[in-house]
Every structure is written in structure tokens, then in C-alpha cells.
Amino acid sequence: MNCQEFESLVVDLVRGEAVDSVLGTRCWAHASSCSRCAELLLDQEKLTAGLEALATRTEQILAPERIERALRKEFRAHEAKLRDDAVGLAFASKSVRPVGMASSRLAWAMAAAATLLVVTAVTIAKWRQGSTLPSMAQNQTAGQNEPAAPAARQQPKPQGAASQQHSQAPATKKTSPSSTPENTRPPLERKSNSKTHPSNRVRQNPDDVLATDFIWLPYGSGLTLDDGWAMIRVTMPRSELASLGMPASPLSSEQASAELLKADVVLGQDGLARAIRFVE
Amino acid sequence: MTDPKAGNDHDLLQRMRAGDEEAFVQIYRSRHNAIHSFALQMCGSLSVAEDVTQEVFLAFMRDVDKYDPARGSLSAYLYGMARNIALDFLKRGRADVPMGEPGMETASRLAGPGDPLSDLTRAEAVESLRRAVLALPPHYREVLVLCDLNEMDYAHAAGVLGCAVGTVRSRLHRAREMLLRRLGARRAAGEHAESLKPARCIP
Numbered sequence: 001m002n003c004q005e006f007e008s009l010v011v012d013l014v015r016g017e018a019v020d021s022v023l024g025t026r027c028w029a030h031a032s033s034c035s036r037c038a039e040l041l042l043d044q045e046k047l048t049a050g051l052e053a054l055a056t057r058t059e060q061i062l063a064p065e066r067i068e069r070a071l072r073k074e075f076r077a078h079e080a081k082l083r084d085d086a087v088g089l090a091f092a093s094k095s096v097r098p099v100g101m102a103s104s105r106l107a108w109a110m111a112a113a114a115t116l117l118v119v120t121a122v123t124i125a126k127w128r129q130g131s132t133l134p135s136m137a138q139n140q141t142a143g144q145n146e147p148a149a150p151a152a153r154q155q156p157k158p159q160g161a162a163s164q165q166h167s168q169a170p171a172t173k174k175t176s177p178s179s180t181p182e183n184t185r186p187p188l189e190r191k192s193n194s195k196t197h198p199s200n201r202v203r204q205n206p207d208d209v210l211a212t213d214f215i216w217l218p219y220g221s222g223l224t225l226d227d228g229w230a231m232i233r234v235t236m237p238r239s240e241l242a243s244l245g246m247p248a249s250p251l252s253s254e255q256a257s258a259e260l261l262k263a264d265v266v267l268g269q270d271g272l273a274r275a276i277r278f279v280e
Numbered sequence: 281m282t283d284p285k286a287g288n289d290h291d292l293l294q295r296m297r298a299g300d301e302e303a304f305v306q307i308y309r310s311r312h313n314a315i316h317s318f319a320l321q322m323c324g325s326l327s328v329a330e331d332v333t334q335e336v337f338l339a340f341m342r343d344v345d346k347y348d349p350a351r352g353s354l355s356a357y358l359y360g361m362a363r364n365i366a367l368d369f370l371k372r373g374r375a376d377v378p379m380g381e382p383g384m385e386t387a388s389r390l391a392g393p394g395d396p397l398s399d400l401t402r403a404e405a406v407e408s409l410r411r412a413v414l415a416l417p418p419h420y421r422e423v424l425v426l427c428d429l430n431e432m433d434y435a436h437a438a439g440v441l442g443c444a445v446g447t448v449r450s451r452l453h454r455a456r457e458m459l460l461r462r463l464g465a466r467r468a469a470g471e472h473a474e475s476l477k478p479a480r481c482i483p
Contacts, residue, residue, distance in 0.1 A: 011453050017433060043460050048428070050409045055317075055429040057406055061326065063316040067334050071308060072301060075341055079299045 001030040006037045014044045214266065214275040218245040227269045233279070235260045244276065289354045297344055308337050311355060314430065315362045321425045322366040324414040332369060336361045352439045359430075359440040363422055370418055412462045420455035427452050 006027055013027050031038045238259045266275040295303035312333055319332035336358055340347070347357050413421060413429075426437040427448070434452075438445045 008453070011456055012449070015427070043464070044456065047456060047460060047463075050405060051413075051424075051428040053402065053406050054321075054409050054413070055431075057410075058317045058320055058429065059313065061317070061320060061329075063312050063333050064330060067312070067330060067337075068305065068308060070334060071337050071341065072305065074338060075301050075304050078341055079301070082299070 001026045003030075003034060003037055006030045006034070007040065010037075010041055010044050014041070014048050212278045214264075214277045215246070216275050217273055225266070225268055225274060229269065229274070230267045231264050232267065233262065233264050235262050237261070290349065293344065293347070293349075293354075296341075304341060307340075307354070311358055312337065314355070315358055318359060318362050318425060318430060319366050321413065321429050322363070322418075322421060323369055324410070328366075328369050332362055332365045335365050339365075353436075356436060356439045359426070360442070363440060367418060367422075408463065409459070412459050415462065416455055416458060420451055420458065423448055423451040424455040424459070428456075 009023065009027055013024060031041045237257045238255075238261055239257045241261075262279045264277050264279060265273045268274050289307070292303045292307050296307065315336055316329050316333045319336075320326065320329035323329060323332065339361055340358065347354065351357075413424060416424065422441065423437060426432045426440060427434065432440070434445045434448045438448045441448065
């Protein structure tokens with residue numbers, strides 16, 4: 001063994017670790033023959049003794065009792081928190097059903113609810129559309145099956161034109177045969193009650209036969225009737241159809257001017273005509 | 281190295297996980313002094329050693345499920361935590377308050393039996409050695425503290441530090457060389473001071 005090998009093993013030798021008996025014997029033999037290595041071995045043994053003394057000194061310093069008390073307190077708090085969390089988790093697991101049959105039942109229920117919602121929405125939309133512009137079928141049914149309101153029957157027809165308001169509002173203005181919807185703008189007190197169903201107005205004159213459904217007028221179709229509306233009956237020459245954006249009459253201009261048509265005009269709150277239907 | 285307390289640890293851990301405070305306290309009492317000594321030897325400050333000890337067992341209590349017996353003994357796990365926390369303290373500069381702490385003074389007086397003069401000398405030497413240990417770079421210091429001050433074998437220390445046995449061995453050799461050099465220089469300086477005698481007295 002040379003000095004370099006001894007130096008690499010001296011710590012293990014002093015510690016009694018990783019050095020077998022044969023290697024240990026060789027180390028000791030080298031140290032006995034080499035004064036430098038012997039001194040190194042002695043220094044290492046002194047160092048080991050000093051470190052043992054330091055370890056002994058340190059081991060006598062104990063951790064204070066207050067650490068244990070603090071840890072005990074913290075342990076109790078920690079366990080209490082864990083219990084609270086466990087209760088919270090249990091509550092949450094009851095609230096949220098696991099995936100499985102229960103969740104599929106829930107999905108079916110949600111689908112049924114969504115379907116019901118859609119059907120309800122469509123029904124309401126159709127009802128609102130119907131309440132704004134009643135279909136001819138509804139009016140005919142209403143006119144044929146239900147008796148007309150007495151007040152409407154007693155209402156005198158103006159010559160050639162019958163001004164129809166909703167049932168609660170009296171007629172206040174007569175319309176001339178040549179009047180256009182703009183000219184027949186009703187006063188503000190004619191503002192209709194939006195709760196009144198328009199079919200009620202049809203009942204006022206059961207003798208009328210409705211010829212057409214309501215037709216949106218080109219300049220008024222983009223406006224709403226949400227704020228209220230009124231319907232008036234007018235007579236107008238056939239030649240005025242073109243001014244309303246409707247197909248021109250095949251008759252000659254004189255004949256068309258002479259032929260009068262009876263029509264119901266729906267007016268918005270602003271007095272502008274929105275739609276028209278023709279009555280025979 | 282097998283931990284002789286491993287079987288008992290298993291039961292204590294089971295009870296501790298079930299919320300048994302006394303089981304936790306038993307684990308603490310069986311290891312807190314070793315952890316405290318390790319922290320004191322690493323940091324050189326009583327207050328830091330107490331903080332490290334408390335933090336080690338707090339972290340262990342809160343995350344007891346992180347300990348996997350298959351990966352090592354409970355002692356190695358706790359030493360590893362103490363090492364990491366102590367290194368954090370060292371990085372933050374909360375360490376190396378070597379003198380003036382009452383516990384240390386008491387320990388110096390308790391250094392050994394026998395002749396008071398000899399004890400004093402020995403205590404001074406031990407204090408010099410302690411300072412030399414604290415002056416070592418941390419990765420050499422931790423190996424020396426584990427292997428020489430806490431009597432761990434290489435394998436166990438390697439498990440605590442998470443490195444190879446060969447690394448532990450070479451670092452320990454290097455740490456002891458550094459200590460000897462430092463103490464030898466001090467000794468040489470002392471011998472040199474003694475050798476300086478006045479040539480003549482100047483009245």
C-alpha cells in the first residue's frame with residue numbers, strides 16, 4: 001500500500017466502515033512504517049474524538065417542552081379541520097350524484113324539461129302573433145260562433161264606412177271613402193288596450209264576411225304594435241290598391257276609381273297603418 | 281440500514297392517520313432530539329434549531345401520507361425534511377448565532393468530567409471544532425453532521441441526502457480534510473505565537 005491509497009482509506013479506517021479486515025491490516029501496517037501517514041491517522045483519530053465530544057455536547061441540549069405543546073395543539077386543530085373537510089365532502093357527495101343510472105334519469109328529466117320549455121315558448125310566440133294580427137280563420141270562427149257585443153251592433157255605420165275601434169272605445173271619426181290609412185289617423189284616445197283580443201272587434205259586425213287575411217303594408221311592416229294599436233274600417237276605391245303597394249287592378253282606371261272596397265286597417269299608436277284586410 | 285423502530289412506526293403511523301394524538305406524540309418523542317441536534321449542528325443556533333424541529337414535525341403531521349415506507353425509514357424521511365428546512369434557514373441567513381445562548385453555555389460546562397482546567401481546555405477545543413464545522417460549506421457540513429455527529433453510515437446518509445453512497449464518502453473525506461486544515465492552521469498559529477519570545481526586556 002502506498003501513501004495515496006492510505007489517504008483515501010484513512011477516514012473509513014477511523015470510522016470502521018467500508019474497510020474489511022485484510023485492508024485494515026494493510027493500512028495499519030503502512031501507518032507503522034510511514035511517519036507522515038501515521039501522523040495523518042493520529043489527526044483523524046483526534047478529529048473523530050473531537051467530533052464525538054461535540055456530538056455529546058450537542059445531544060445534551062434538548063428541544064424545549066413548548067414545541068411538543070405547540071405541536072399537540074396544532075395536531076388537534078389539524079384533525080378538527082380534517083373532520084370538517086370530511087363532513088363537507090360527504091355533503092358534497094350527497095348533493096352531486098355519481099355517474100350512473102341516477103345521472104341518466106336526471107338527463108332524461110332535463111331533456112323533458114327543455115322540451116316543455118320549448119313547446120311553451122312556441123305556444124306563447126304563436127299566441128302573441130295571433131293577438132297582434134288575428135287570422136281569418138280565428139275571426140270567422142269567432143264571428144260565427146259567438147254573439148256580437150250589443151254596443152257594436154247599435155253603433156251606426158257611417159255612410160260607406162264603418163269605423164271600428166276596440167270594444168271599449170267609441171268611434172269618434174268617420175273616414176272618407178278616399179281616405180288612406182295616413183289620412184285616417186285616429187286620435188290618441190283611440191289607443192287600443194293591448195289586452196283586448198282583436199277577435200272581439202270582428203264580433204261587432206257579424207254581417208261582414210271577411211275576404212282576406214291581414215296583409216302587412218310595405219311601409220309599416222317593420223314597425224311594432226307593442227305599444228298598442230287600433231283597427232278602423234274604411235271604404236276605398238280599388239285604384240288606391242296600387243298606392244298601398246298591392247297588385248294593380250286589371251280594371252280600367254275609371255272603373256277602378258268607381259269601385260269601392262271595404263277594408264279594415266290596423267293602425268299603430270303613431271297612427272301609421274300597419275296592415276289591411278278586405279271585407280266583402 | 282434498517283430502522284429498528286420501523287415495525288413500531290407502522291402501527292404509530294396507522295394510529296396517527298386515524299387521528300390518534302398520542303401516536304403522533306410518541307413519534308415526536310422518539311425522534312425530536314435527534315432532529316433538534318441535527319438542526320443545531322447544521323445551523324449553530326438554538327432558536328433556529330427549535331424552529332426547524334417544530335417545522336419538521338408540523339410538515340410531517342400535515343402531510344403524513346407523503347411518507348412512503350417503501351422509500352426509506354421514517355428517521356431518514358424526517359432527517360431529509362430537517363435538512364431541507366435547515367438549508368432554507370441558512371439561505372435566508374437565519375443561522376450561525378453560535379455564542380451567547382444560554383443552552384450552549386450550559387452545554388460547554390457539561391462538556392466532560394474530570395479536572396476543571398482540562399475540561400475548560402476541552403470545552404474550548406470543542407467550541408473551536410464547532411465553529412470550524414459551521415464554517416464548512418453546507419453540502420460538506422451536512423455529510424459530516426450526519427455521518428460523524430449523528431453516527432450514520434454512508435448508505436443511510438445517502439438515503440437522507442438523496443445522493444449516491446460514493447458521493448457521501450468523498451464529501452466526508454473532503455469535509456474532514458478541510459476541518460483538519462483549519463484546525464491545524466489555528467494550532468500552527470498558536471504554536472507560532474508561543475515561539476515569539478522577547479529578546480530582551482524593555483523597562
